[in-house]
Amino acid sequence: MIDLRVAPVKRGQPFDISVNGMPVRAYPGETVAGVLLAAGMNVFRKTRETGRERGQFCGMGVCYDCLVDVDGQRSQRACMTACKPGMTIEVPALSKDRAE
Amino acid sequence: MTTQQRPPASTDVLVIGAGPAGLSAAALLSDAGVNVVVLDENARPGGQYYRQSRLAGSLPETIVGPSQEAGRDLIGKIKADHATISTDTLVWGVEDSKTILYTQGGHSGRISAGAIILATGAHERVIPFPGWTLPGVMTAGAAQTLLKAQGILPGKQVVIAGTGPFLYPVSTQLAAAGAELAAICELSRDRFWPLRVKQPYRHFHIYREALGYLARMRRLGLHVSMGTSVVEAVGDVALRAVVVAEFDAAHSEIPGTRRTIPADTLLTSFSFVPNVQIARLLGCELRWDPVQQAHFVKADGQLQTSREGVYLAGEIAGIGGHRVAKAEGILAAASVLEHLGHRLAPEAVQKREAASRTRSAGRQFAHHMLKSFALKPKIFDLTKPDTIVCRCESVPRREIDYHAEMWDGAQRAVKQCTRAGMGRCQGRMCGFAVAQLVRRYCAAADSIPAPDTARMPVKPLALREVAPWLDPTQGGLRPTDQTP
């Protein structure tokens, strides 16, 4: 398992979120993009125009490249969305034939 | 002091942006007993430089440096009984020059204030090159934010490329946190720019900070390749390698110098672009900065914008760094206190004098620095005909060139024909590059691109968030006709 979290920081009690049906570990305060990147998943979606992959780019809510579905709401910025226990995330790049 | 709560319907002073500028303004105002509300889109106050951890704890100073601690100190100085900091709160529009619209938790609201301080800061400037849309390519700020706020590395093997002093904190922080820095590429060849600053004795703090970074870099075994830039990001689905090459002083690639570096992460940083949208909606006049090739918000000696009662502080006035931003927060707050008819306490007068010195020295230094790292037109040879320029609408350079030629470099026409800059980010990412590519086709070589029109909402929102402000007869939001 890839984990890109840096060791020396207090993170609190982990919980699971669901990413396209798979449980993925998250810590309180982490963003959806943070959790995905920490697990080595940097491909979030494909564009409608060219079908090419995109992931986190600006990391601060400006570029809208990091769009994923959060609890059924489409096209949310993964880099600005805080994870909550039980949250369901659909990463469009992991679902077949989906472009954003 | 409370954060994350819903702001009240009105306040004495509204500060937009909780970075160094907004926070230092709030500290002085709340200390003077004036009610102040600070709104920020981020989950935690701090802005860019003071970026705070979102986790239960924070990374040690040995990794992130002194900025988080300094931010905590400043936040601690804001007096709870007079200040509210509402985070996760995006300002998306204005109703009139004293009332702004925000959304928090999916619900919009309005807040009116006796005076407004705009401290909306800046985001990173980007240059399009082949492969830059691949996952794994990010701004340097994205990686820094991920590390400082969440203690997460963007990848394992990292290449950093760009220009300017921001490369140094990012690379030291990532390396100290355990990332392998495969290369640090600085486009400029000029190592000696700091030695040409006039009145160097005024910039003691800056030199000390810079020497600190250099010492840390030496300890971490980091080496900066000068006169080097990324030319291509390579990968099928995500980044696999980065092609870099050497560049001359005119920012032309030197033939035969390309080399390929395996990497899963590429971070780029080409200076910053100010967030002027809210200022534009308020009708504040802008000024064109020929060095940064960008529009900043104009202000007078009191830091009042062209709109009465609307003040500013920090990066939206000009890229100046964290010291200038903090000093301007104090100056703007002092001006606002006088505007509201308060007498400044002796301590506040002292603070203002010290801030005024910091600001003028800092702006002088920044001007010299930005000139030393100014991009030369040749750098846009990085953007090939089929390179995507506008990420949102996937518009390649070829289309922009085609329409720019047809419309003699008319920015607006090119945008309308290509949709470049009209997507979700509203041109915040590609705006600089599009303007630079299009102006090449203007008859007058020194023509100044027209600033983008600011639209409400300044970022995409759900319909329910803007519904109360929709005007069916306009087929959109009610227009504010205050743009100059």
Ligand SMILES: Cc1cc2nc3c(=O)[nH]c(=O)nc-3n(C[C@H](O)[C@H](O)[C@H](O)COP(=O)(O)OP(=O)(O)OC[C@H]3O[C@@H](n4cnc5c(N)ncnc54)[C@H](O)[C@@H]3O)c2cc1C
């Ligand atoms: C990624 C990055 C890294 C940087 N690192 C350094 C560094 O190491 N050293 C240095 O000297 N300078 C650095 N800078 C420059 C930096 O911007 C300043 O030094 C400093 O943070 C500026 O302070 P500020 O208060 O003007 O703006 P910022 O710190 O940018 O704060 C502005 C705040 O306004 C908020 N905001 C903007 N628009 C809205 C809106 N519509 N609604 C709600 N909130 C809004 C933003 O969320 C942000 O928190 C960096 C800049 C960036 C972008």
Ligand code: FES
């Ligand atoms: S990465 Fe740019 S908005 Fe999320």
